[in-house]
Amino acid sequence: QVQLAESGGGPVQAGGSLRLSCAASGRTFRGYVMGWFRQAPGKEREFVARLWSSGATGYADSVKGRFTISRDNAWSTVYLQMSSLKPEDTALYYCAAGPSSNNWSYWGQGTQVTVSA
Numbered sequence: 001q002v003q004l005a006e007s008g009g010g011p012v013q014a015g016g017s018l019r020l021s022c023a024a025s026g027r028t029f030r031g032y033v034m035g036w037f038r039q040a041p042g043k044e045r046e047f048v049a050r051l052w053s054s055g056a057t058g059y060a061d062s063v064k065g066r067f068t069i070s071r072d073n074a075w076s077t078v079y080l081q082m083s084s085l086k087p088e089d090t091a092l093y094y095c096a097a098g099p100s101s102n103n104w105s106y107w108g109q110g111t112q113v114t115v116s117a
Helices: none
Strands: 003-007 010-013 018-025 033-039 046-051 057-059 067-071 077-082 091-098 111-116
Touching: 003 091, 018 033, 018 091, 018 111, 033 067, 033 077, 046 067, 046 077, 057 067, 077 091
Parallel strands: 010 111
Antiparallel strands: 003 018, 018 077, 033 046, 033 091, 046 057, 067 077, 091 111
């Protein structure tokens, strides 16, 4: 019943920041593992960030120190704060939710992030 919808993507210059949002409808994602993924043209989908229900987080090495995943207190929205953006960050960003890590049951439609040099 959970539906996810990403927003906040758009064009940005290298070094800039963007905050992506993933809103849940139908029900909250309370108790779920939340994740952000991205896929650039011609490349495989890759993991970006993960948020466990405990509050623990995990990041891909390529974004660690630059990106931060978080949620609101109502468990209705998850965020991806992106800073110091690089052209290589250009991709379609997806949020996902699942009952456990690597068991992604729900996916958003994606939001495009384009970083220009």
